[in-house]
């Protein structure tokens with residue numbers, strides 16, 4: 001991807017594409033077509049097939065940008081799409097219950113699916129949020145202090161489902177409503193920016209299996225990992241697997257290295273303040289994400305995102321998908 005692409009722009013916050021009015025109108029029409037497609041259920045495989053095919057009819061610039069992002073997620077590992085056809089006036093109240101998911105084909109849920117299905121295969125995990133492909137990220141009363149997406153205290157940086165061998169390659173977060181102050185942000189930090197700042201001796205420790213990671217609180221079941229490395233793959237352009245809330249160092253030196261890495265990741269982090277109609281796509285091999293704190297009111301107008309997970313290769317996860325469906329065990 002070139003830095004002078006005329007499709008999308010690259011700023012300090014990473015790649016961004018703003019849809020023009022005609023693109024938004026065309027995408028709304030496509031989403032409405034999919035809302036009406038039988039059986040109007042997001043998790044139904046025949047509906048997913050129709051949506052996958054329809055995703056090839058999205059506005060060309062959007063498809064080009066997604067395809068480029070998939071080839072190389074850039075220096076920040078994230079892409080923001082803005083101007084998606086979500087109208088806050090058409091939205092129902094923000095859900096207030098834990099484990100809330102979308103099952104019916106609404107315009108916003110269909111948009112999250114269309115974008116995800118153009119990037120790859122939209123998947124979910126049976127032990128998390130009842131295996132729904134589109135999940136709600138909303139604050140829940142009583143869970144304010146939890147290190148989960150139902151909380152509202154600062155959420156620690158994490159790779160999504162870092163404990164799982166087949167964790168998502170990408171996480172998509174579509175904003176239906178931001179918080180009342182319009183200031184809550186998804187925080188992102190990319191190993192591509194952190195790596196040059198990590199001492200050589202620390203990098204060596206991070207490449208050794210001296211860490212274990214537990215499932216996040218959103219999982220009803222799941223085992224912690226065997227010892228794993230935090231940095232893998234290319235030495236000069238590594239992948240990262242770390243959850244600052246769920247990963248434990250197995251020895252003192254590894255713990256000190258992890259603490260230094262946390263400082264560096266925090267230093268190079270940026271907030272993506274998503275407003276209505278903005279969707280963040282996060283490369284989960286390169287980026288840790290978290291969330292700033294905010295004050296929920298539980299009045300039906302709280303912050304509300306739709307989340308989708310994307311895999312690039314359905315074969316790789318076949319042993320986790322009993323029925324060759326989209327949900328991993």
Ligand SMILES: O=C(O)CCC(=O)C(=O)O
Pocket residue numbers: 137148149155160171173185186187289290291305307
């Ligand atoms: O609320 C956010 O912006 C992100 C929450 C999160 O980590 C997630 O839903 O995976």
Ligand SMILES: [Fe+2]
Pocket residue numbers: 149158160289
């Ligand atoms: Fe997350």
